[in-house]
Amino acid sequence: MRWYLVRTGKNNLTSLPRDFSAEMPLLRSVTVEHNQIKTFHPDTFAPLTLNEANRVRFIGNPLHCDCKLTFALQYPPSWLNAQCETPQALKDQPLK
Structure with missing residues (x-):
């Protein structure tokens, strides 16, 4: 597919x-x-991680910041621009 931008x-x-971006090499x-x-x-978002110029915008989602999301800490800071909703100890903390 020749998709460069997806807005949802x-x-x-x-x-x-899991394979959200797998068939969109130009995304x-x-x-x-x-x-x-x-x-x-x-x-x-694995294919997007190959180029720091790519971007994922995640703000406004109630992310559960546990050990299953630690891989996201390797993403460029401008990518997620997101905050944790749970657990309570991390509520409103940026995912970084």
Whole structure:
């Protein structure tokens, strides 16, 4: 597919497929802002991690910041621009 940009903001999404970006080699920007996504798999955005110029916007999702999301700490800081919703000890803390 020749997709460069995918915007799925404000759609009440609760998850993304593990292979979300696998068939979109030209994808450079994904916006999943203001949905209901709590976690995602390391493979979901794997092709995008090859180039720091690519971007994933995640703000406004109730992320559950546990050990299953530690892989996301390797992403460029500008990518996720997201905050933790749970656990309570991390509520409103940036995912970084």
